[in-house]
Every structure is written in structure tokens, then in C-alpha cells.
Amino acid sequence: MDIFHDNAMLAGVRxxxxxxxxxxxxxxxxxxxxEESMPWALMKQxxxxxxxxxxxxxxxxxxxxxxxxxGANKPKSQSRLGVVGSEELAYGCAGVCLAIGGSGLxxxxxxxxxxxxQKQEFRRLLKGDDExxxxxxxxxxxxxPSTGSDISSLxxxxxxxxxxxxxxxxxxxxxxxxxxxxxxxxxxxxxSAGRAxxxxxxxxxxxxxxxxxxxxxxxxxxxxxxxxxxxxxxxxHKDMMLGIGASSEGLGDTKKMLDxxxxxxxxxxxxxxxxxxxxxxxxxxxxxxxGTALKQHQHVAFELAEMEMEIQAARALVHKSxxxxxxxxxNVRMASIAKAYGAKVAQDVTARALTLLGExxxxxxxxxxxxxxDAKIYDIFEGTGQIQRRIIARSILGVNAT
Amino acid sequence: MDFAxxxxxxxxxxxxxxxxxxxxxxxxxxxxxAAEAPGKLATVAGDLGFYLDAVPEAAGGLLDGAYxxxxxxxxxxxxxxxxxxxxxxLECNVEPALAVARWGSDAAKAELFASLAAGGLATTGRDSRxxxxxxxxxxxxxxxxxxxxxxxxxxxxxxxLCATLDGxxxxxxxxxxxxxxxxxxxxxxxxxxxxxxxxxxxLVPASHVVARGADPVALIGAWYRSSLAARAAGVAVAAxxxxxxxxxxxxxxxxxxxxxxxxxxxxxxxxxxxxxxRLMALHAAWLCDRATDGASIAAAADAAxxxxxxxxxxxxxxxxxAVQIYGGYGxxxxxxxxxxxRDARPYEQLFGDERFDRVLADPDRAGxx
Ligand SMILES: Cc1cc2nc3c(=O)[nH]c(=O)nc-3n(C[C@H](O)[C@H](O)[C@H](O)COP(=O)(O)OP(=O)(O)OC[C@H]3O[C@@H](n4cnc5c(N)ncnc54)[C@H](O)[C@@H]3O)c2cc1C
Numbered sequence: 198m199d200i201f202h203d204n205a206m207l208a209g210v211r212x213x214x215x216x217x218x219x220x221x222x223x224x225x226x227x228x229x230x231x232e233e234s235m236p237w238a239l240m241k242q243x244x245x246x247x248x249x250x251x252x253x254x255x256x257x258x259x260x261x262x263x264x265x266x267x268g269a270n271k272p273k274s275q276s277r278l279g280v281v282g283s284e285e286l287a288y289g290c291a292g293v294c295l296a297i298g299g300s301g302l303x304x305x306x307x308x309x310x311x312x313x314x315q316k317q318e319f320r321r322l323l324k325g326d327d328e329x330x331x332x333x334x335x336x337x338x339x340x341x342p343s344t345g346s347d348i349s350s351l352x353x354x355x356x357x358x359x360x361x362x363x364x365x366x367x368x369x370x371x372x373x374x375x376x377x378x379x380x381x382x383x384x385x386x387x388x389s390a391g392r393a394x395x396x397x398x399x400x401x402x403x404x405x406x407x408x409x410x411x412x413x414x415x416x417x418x419x420x421x422x423x424x425x426x427x428x429x430x431x432x433x434h435k436d437m438m439l440g441i442g443a444s445s446e447g448l449g450d451t452k453k454m455l456d457x458x459x460x461x462x463x464x465x466x467x468x469x470x471x472x473x474x475x476x477x478x479x480x481x482x483x484x485x486x487x488g489t490a491l492k493q494h495q496h497v498a499f500e501l502a503e504m505e506m507e508i509q510a511a512r513a514l515v516h517k518s519x520x521x522x523x524x525x526x527x528n529v530r531m532a533s534i535a536k537a538y539g540a541k542v543a544q545d546v547t548a549r550a551l552t553l554l555g556e557x558x559x560x561x562x563x564x565x566x567x568x569x570x571d572a573k574i575y576d577i578f579e580g581t582g583q584i585q586r587r588i589i590a591r592s593i594l595g596v597n598a599t
Numbered sequence: 600m601d602f603a604x605x606x607x608x609x610x611x612x613x614x615x616x617x618x619x620x621x622x623x624x625x626x627x628x629x630x631x632x633a634a635e636a637p638g639k640l641a642t643v644a645g646d647l648g649f650y651l652d653a654v655p656e657a658a659g660g661l662l663d664g665a666y667x668x669x670x671x672x673x674x675x676x677x678x679x680x681x682x683x684x685x686x687x688x689l690e691c692n693v694e695p696a697l698a699v700a701r702w703g704s705d706a707a708k709a710e711l712f713a714s715l716a717a718g719g720l721a722t723t724g725r726d727s728r729x730x731x732x733x734x735x736x737x738x739x740x741x742x743x744x745x746x747x748x749x750x751x752x753x754x755x756x757x758x759x760l761c762a763t764l765d766g767x768x769x770x771x772x773x774x775x776x777x778x779x780x781x782x783x784x785x786x787x788x789x790x791x792x793x794x795x796x797x798x799x800x801x802l803v804p805a806s807h808v809v810a811r812g813a814d815p816v817a818l819i820g821a822w823y824r825s826s827l828a829a830r831a832a833g834v835a836v837a838a839x840x841x842x843x844x845x846x847x848x849x850x851x852x853x854x855x856x857x858x859x860x861x862x863x864x865x866x867x868x869x870x871x872x873x874x875x876x877r878l879m880a881l882h883a884a885w886l887c888d889r890a891t892d893g894a895s896i897a898a899a900a901d902a903a904x905x906x907x908x909x910x911x912x913x914x915x916x917x918x919x920x921a922v923q924i925y926g927g928y929g930x931x932x933x934x935x936x937x938x939x940x941r942d943a944r945p946y947e948q949l950f951g952d953e954r955f956d957r958v959l960a961d962p963d964r965a966g967x968x
Contacts, residue, residue: 347851370927416930416937487729559748561785
């Protein structure tokens, strides 16, 4: 089991993205938080560094320049790579990390269930720049105003009509929802079939009836756009339905999509915690209280020790869950553990850091205060903390407790 | 011992609650976005007796007789339910007014009370890490360094500063006129007219050295902390009021989410903590009302510090959990709880780290670092 060290490829990615985070993300993070704006220039730069919006569809070669190892060594997924990269980018700024990587959420079902034609279409839609000169991004639209945790009661419908499906419904809190060039939208194709009737559709921006809606003002991750998306008699060709043929498990497809991204989400939370931790260490190294060095006080030093324990534990869980995915092992329980624990640690470490920093962290634009706000989302999106515990508990006890 | 409110207290609670429910809550969102309290706050709250409640009647204020910290704590519990930023503005004059009335020179009284009576604000700060440089200059004090960020300092005419001069606590009244004040809008209590004051060898004349010695400074701290604790408890209560209401309407998995045991547990723990914080804040205020000599002041200071630890923890967890209960809607500012989560922080961060302070002050530690 190699979860305890980065192999050369992972170490390289960690180093490169860590440097990118420090050099390029950090300097602009506060501005995008304040202005609640997408970091388009930086996203273009990231693309030039190889962080393409279609990376998840394109596979490892696009990310590392190397082909997948073949035979027994061939990984079943790119989760280890994903967690290393996610942690480093979120170390720079979680909002920017999501702006750069948010398309991956839409890319993941296309990569797993898409036909070659659909993958081509996804690449085509994300090629080049838009009319503002921005790179193109994708959105994954599952949640609805009245359906977040309980995705089995989706109310968006896709009614078959000849060669087309006609989509109607409202989607809520969609990352890249306003700006996306490509949307993967989940809808009920056959209400009588229940969960089995749910399908994902690849829909191009500009398709009549696809109406990007209002952008949200948020507590944190403000560099990442969150918006409503409306579908009003939006006609989509049946060839753009994901999981054509026998490979769809209906609603189960969305669960697989979320399972596969959970380690990455946990890793982002670890990145935030580490950012706050490093900031604090630096501050404690040089800081004083009434003339004595902060670092000589157990009150401070042990608090740092506590944070480090939490961060190390969270990172180990994240890597274990990713390693399991890469080795084709069922990681559902572990991915939920890693995601939920990462979220807890990110919230806890940033809160402790604010308390230790005290009044100085009341300054406007204080990075730790921003990380505290950013951390909260990790307990909400991609399955809330309660939903992760529900999954973990069900895997232990075999029933859903209420 | 009696936990019941007297008639006056009950009336004040009722009046403030009505003001909170009708006005403060309605104004809170816009004030937060604009980073400014509405102009009508001063008139409406002024009519209710805020701002001048601690200024002696003889000096143009409303205080006739002894100040009642218990009543202030009761009112703070209500204000916290409304808006932390505006509550801070409504409470900021109290410590400077009480301290100057009790220990200040005639010159300091005349200057501060005239300013407050004319609608001015004052605020209170503490050099909790010993970052300021204070040096004696005759009977006056010279101060160098940055004070704040403090609520109200962006607009205040005076700061009551608790600091240390040659190892001994002092309370100074610093006039901001002509000094370097920078207005700020951090993400917490955004409408609270935050500011910093940067002083370069600034002279605080002898007349404005309000008090010297441990007791007065400890008492000022006890007033400030018990008020913070009361408001924090109010915010925690408000967070769960919102969350409970939301959870009763939001349905997932075929039932209102408020019926899931894990969410009931979050709410229940928050209310346990808020209840403890409320009682501790009221007890600390009760001790403030009885603090006359060294021992009773120490008791008030200790109780206020402990109240703030509990209230700070309570408000942090309650607001985080309220956002959690709202799910995705908790994270966006159409709903009130994301503001509450931002607003929770200063209750813990202002005026120093209670836990650390008490560790440093523990008698058993003497001879340590
Ligand atoms: C910034 C942001 C970005 C997002 N990006 C996307 C995106 O790109 N695409 C997308 O499709 N969605 C996205 N979402 C939506 C997100 O996934 C949902 O908000 C999330 O799944 C929670 O759903 P909800 O908000 O409806 O909360 P609800 O499901 O209403 O939950 C409310 C509360 O009830 C609890 N709860 C629910 N069920 C149970 C239970 N059985 N037991 C115990 N407690 C329970 C929850 O844990 C939560 O505390 C995003 C959300 C945000 C805020």
C-alpha cells in the first residue's frame, strides 16, 4: 500500500501545483473573494499549465504527459492524482480551486458513461475561448430548489419526443451555472420508473430553453460561481443522453459520480486546513504576547500540535480512499469518511486559528477569516456532513437511521 | 436568590424585543450589504434610550442613580437576536461613559459627555497582547501603535483603552480628533463602523488617564465581557430560532428535516450552550452591579471572563450549525444564517483570548515564562 508517500509523479504534481498556488493563486484570492468574481485570467493560466477543463475526460496523459501504465499497474482511476492536485490548489484558495476544477464534476460522468461521440462533443464545447475571451467551463446540474440531499425526488423531467428529450425544471446552486459552455443535467425520463428513470444529459450553452439564472452571493468560495439554471422546454437530442444502452443505473449514476469525486473534495478541505495551519505557524514563530514568545507557551504550541494531528489524519484518510478507488476497491464508506472528516478538520482548524490569532484576524481581508468561511461549504456540498454519516452508518448497520 | 425579572426589567426586555423583531431584523441584511447602519437607527434607538443610558443625567444623559448591568445583559440578549453590528453600535458608549463618570477628571467628563450628548460614539479596546508602547510623560502617557480594529472606532470621538504602563494596568481616554483613523468593513459586524487608530507617540494628558491600577481595568473588562457574552448568547438563540423554523418547513426524504435526530441534536446542544451562556452572562452582570472593592471586582471579572468563554463557544457552534441545518441555502445570503456565522467571530476575538489570559494570570503559574 503506497498511500504513505507520493510516488515521483505525484510528488511532481504536488510540487508544481503547490508552486502555482503560492505564486499565482494567493496573490489574487482575496480580490476575487471581495468582488465575488471568477478568476478568468488565472483559469486561463492554469489551462496553459495543463489543468484543462476536459482533463477528467482526457485521462492521465493530458494531466501528466504520460500514458497510463498498462497491465496490472494500470490504475482504475486518477484519484490519487486528483487528491494531490486538489489539496494544493485549495491550499492557494478553495474558491479558485473550484473555478479551475469545477468542470471536473461535469466531466466525470461523461468520462465514465459517455460514448466516444459524447466525449468528443464535450471536448468540442469546451474548446477555445468564449466571446469575453474566457476559457470555457462546464457545469453539473443535479440539485434543485427543493431537492438537495434527497436526489431521488428530482422534479426536473426529460420527456421523450421523437429523437429528442424535452427538459423542464429548475436547478439550484450550480457551480459555473451562469457561465458554462456545457451542462450535464440530471432529469427524470420516466416518472413511473422512479430511480431507474433518472438520466444525465449533455446540453450545450445556447440550446433554446436552457436559461442560466441568478448568481448567488455566498459566505465563502466566492471565486467560484454558483447560480440557478432553468430548463424550459429545452430540446436535447437523445444521442446526448449519458449511459445510452445498458450502462446506466439511473439515479445510481449520480451516486457513482459523487463517490468518485469525494476524495478530491476531502482533499480540498485538507488544503484549507493546511493553509490556516501554515499561516499560524509563521505567525507564532515570530509573535509575542506581553513580551514573551508565543511559541514558548503550551497554550499556543499544543494547539498547533492538535491541528497537525487532525490534518495528518484527514490527509491519510483522503489518500486511503483515493488509493482504494485507483485499485478498483469499493471505497464508498472510505470516501464518505474522508470527505466528512476533511470537512470537520477544515472547519475546526480554521476556527481554532481564528481564536488564536484573536483581534488581528478581525482585519478586513484576513486570509484565515476567509478560509474559515470557505471551509464551511465542505460540510454542505457533494453530500452534507449528515449525508456522509448516513452513508457510513448504513455501511455499518445496514439500515438508514432517521 | 431569584431568577425572575422585576417589572422594569420585563418592560425593557419587551420593548427591546419588539424593536429587535420589528426593526433590527428587518434592517440587518441591508445594513450588512451596505456595511453601514441605516440613518434611522440613531433616531429610533435614541428614542428608546440607547447611546445615553450610561451618561449621567446631569451631563445630558439618561442615567439617574446606579447603572444596572443586569438590565444591560437582558437587553443584550435581545439585541443579539437582532443584529450584532447594530447591537455593537448601541452598546459601545456604555464602558467609556461609566468609566469616565466613575474615575475620570472633570475635563474628561466634560469632553466625553458633551460629545456623546451631541450624538457622538465612543468605544473600548484592550491591548491584549501588549503590542502597544506606552511611556510615562509627566502625569500623562504617550502611546505608540495601532489600536483596533474595533467596532465604532471608524466614527468614534473617543476610545477607552485598557493597556499596561510599566507593568501596571491603566485606562486611557483617547480623543480621535486629529489622529490617524482608518474606517474598515471586515466581514463580521459589517455595519458596525469599524476602524483602527494609529498613534505615533501621541500624548494622553493626565486629565485623560482615567484610571490606574488593576481594579478599575478589571471592572471595565467585566462590563465589556459580560455585555459581549449576553449578546453572543442572543445570536446563538437567534441562529437556532431561524434553523428551527427552516427545518420545520424543509422536506427531504419525505419528512421535515427538523425531525432527523441528528439535526434535533445540533439544535438541542446549541440551546444547552446558549442557556448556559445566558445564565453566566446574567450572573456576571449581577456581580458587576455589586462590584465595589477588590474582591468583588475580581469575582465579577472572573465570572465575566468565564461567561465569555462559554458564550464564544456557544455562538460559534450555534451559527455554524444553523448554516448546516439550512444546507445550501445556509451558504447564500438570501437567508439570515450566513451573516450570523460571520458575525459570531468577534464575540470570541475582541478583547483578547480569555482562556489564554486566564492561563497567563493563574497564580500557580507565577515564576513561569
Ligand atoms: C456553493 C455551492 C455549490 C454547489 N454546487 C453544486 C453543483 O455544481 N451541482 C449540483 O448539482 N449541486 C450543487 N450544490 C448543491 C449541494 O450539493 C446541496 O446544497 C447539498 O447537496 C445539500 O442539499 P440542500 O441544500 O438541498 O440541503 P437539504 O438536503 O435540504 O439539507 C438541509 C439539512 O438537512 C440535513 N439532512 C437532509 N437529509 C437528512 C437526513 N436523512 N438525515 C439527517 N440530516 C439530513 C442536511 O444534512 C442539512 O443539514 C452546491 C451548493 C453550494 C452551496
